[in-house]
Structures are given as structure tokens and as C-alpha cells.
Amino acid sequence: MNSLRSGEYFGETNQMVNLEGLTITDTEYTHPYVDWHYHENAYFTFLLQGTMTEGNRKETYGCSAGTLLYHHWEDPHYNRKPDIFTRGFHIELSQSWFDRFDIQKNKVEGSFNIKNPALKLLVYQMFKETKTNDISFDLNINQLLLHLFNQLTHQKENTERKPLWVGRINEILHESFTENLSLTELSKTLNIHPVHLSREFHKHFHCNLGEYLRKLKINKSMELLNSPSSLTDIALECGFSDQSHFIRCFKENIGITPLKYRNLLKNH
Numbered sequence: 608m609n610s611l612r613s614g615e616y617f618g619e620t621n622q623m624v625n626l627e628g629l630t631i632t633d634t635e636y637t638h639p640y641v642d643w644h645y646h647e648n649a650y651f652t653f654l655l656q657g658t659m660t661e662g663n664r665k666e667t668y669g670c671s672a673g674t675l676l677y678h679h680w681e682d683p684h685y686n687r688k689p690d691i692f693t694r695g696f697h698i699e700l701s702q703s704w705f706d707r708f709d710i711q712k713n714k715v716e717g718s719f720n721i722k723n724p725a726l727k728l729l730v731y732q733m734f735k736e737t738k739t740n741d742i743s744f745d746l747n748i749n750q751l752l753l754h755l756f757n758q759l760t761h762q763k764e765n766t767e768r769k770p771l772w773v774g775r776i777n778e779i780l781h782e783s784f785t786e787n788l789s790l791t792e793l794s795k796t797l798n799i800h801p802v803h804l805s806r807e808f809h810k811h812f813h814c815n816l817g818e819y820l821r822k823l824k825i826n827k828s829m830e831l832l833n834s835p836s837s838l839t840d841i842a843l844e845c846g847f848s849d850q851s852h853f854i855r856c857f858k859e860n861i862g863i864t865p866l867k868y869r870n871l872l873k874n875h
Contacts, residue, residue: 608643608645609644609645610644610681611644612647613647613648614699617637617641619635619637621635626745627707628705628706629699629749630648630699631696631733631737633695633696633737634694634696635692635694636659636686636688636695639687640688641685641686642685643685644683645681645683646680648700648702649677649679649699649700650677650697650700651697651698652697653674653676653695653697653727654670654673654693654694655672655695655696655833657689657692658672658688659687661676661684661686662684663684663718665717666719666720668720672833673727673829673830675721676718676720677715677718678718679715679716679718682718696737698733715760722777722781723758724819725814725819726758727826728822731868732751735861735862735868735871736748736751772798772804773811780820784824784827785827785845790804790816820846824846825857828841828845828865838853838866
């Protein structure tokens, strides 16, 4: 089985950034099939453009733009890619990075698909940082990454203790975030009191219901910004009231306008 060293991926690397304990790459995938392999370091893969299929010992994921995967160190997996342009953003974490910030990397094991929209938005922000050449780049990346890893380990630790309705409402919101959802209707569907839902939602999702829905909409818009669709069409498809509302929410969460983000994707 192939073992890939730091910064090695099956494709053409558009950009590589080396920080203390971190290797960040922007790679165009060129192989239609990559047999079972593993990487010497833990890393995140964020699919910027295109589609692919990834399998590990437990699951197989159909990945489209906006998919965020975590791979533990030396965890075997394989990939299949259709004949279209496919591009991935990787954040690789060496043992020295975990030691530097006193994080036990074995708290998060295996490979898995991260669906939390707030965590995806953190990675979008890291991608933006690699393209803007800010003098505080090192500080910003590590701050975002520490927040991501803290949320991820907390999320994994509490998965088994969450009530059943938490998983159910997460499914509903991911499937119906573009619709006009109400707290009353959701409460009836879940058979819990609206006050209890409102209070407990923040406890489990670390934001209120409206904020969570906006993050889901923005994540969807990131995928559509790969297409030639107008900002107005994207806003409507993602459930925003209008283009202005879309642009305002996008900038609040990502730090730049949708048009500037679209231009970042083009300048690879």
C-alpha cells in the first residue's frame, strides 16, 4: 500500500504553503482512480471544485464541491474521479503541530465526512487566507484551525450523549434549509416544546436556529459559485430573500463578497 509523505497528493499542486507543523496545498486531482493508500499525517480535505468518490474501511462517500473530510494519520482510503476538473484544498497536521498546541490527535480517529456547516465555513476562511497574503496569515490560520479542531473533538466526544431529536433535526435542516421553516412546525415534527427546542438547540449546535440555517445556505452558495449562475439566481436557489441579503450574510461569515470568492476560485 502506498504511503504518501507530507504535501504529497495524486495530482498537480497549484499552491503549497508550509507553516510550523502544517502543510497546506491546493491540488488539481488528475488520476481517475487512486488505489488504497494512506498519508503519514492527519489532514483535512476540502473539495473546492468537481466531484469524486472516496472509500475507507467503514464507509464510501460521494463528494461534491463543499465536502469536508477528515483523515486520521495512516488511515487507508481510495479515490475515484470522473473525467471533470476536480480540485481539493488540504490542511495537513504533523505530530509537531499537535505537540505545539498540546492536542491529543488520537481524540479524533478514522476518516469521516464533516457535515457541520460552521466547521466548513472555517475551512472556507482558511482557503481565503491562503489567497490574500495577509501579514497575519500564520496567526489567522492557526487560530481558525484550533477552533475547528476544538469543535470537532467536542462534537465527537458528545455524539453518543445527544438525544435522538438532535440527529433528526439536523437531517431536516440539511434537507429543507431553503424552505420557510418555523420553530412551531419543527417542534411539532420532533414532538418537543418550542421553548425546549430553542434552548437545547443552542446547547448542541452552538448557535441559534436562524444562524445555523444561514450557514447551511452559505455552504450551498459556495458550491454554486463554481457555476456560471448569477448571484441573484444563487441567492434564490439557496433560500435568501434577495441578492443583497445573500451578499451581506456571505461577507459576515467569510469576510469577502461572493464575487471576490468566485474570483479566488478562478485564480488557481
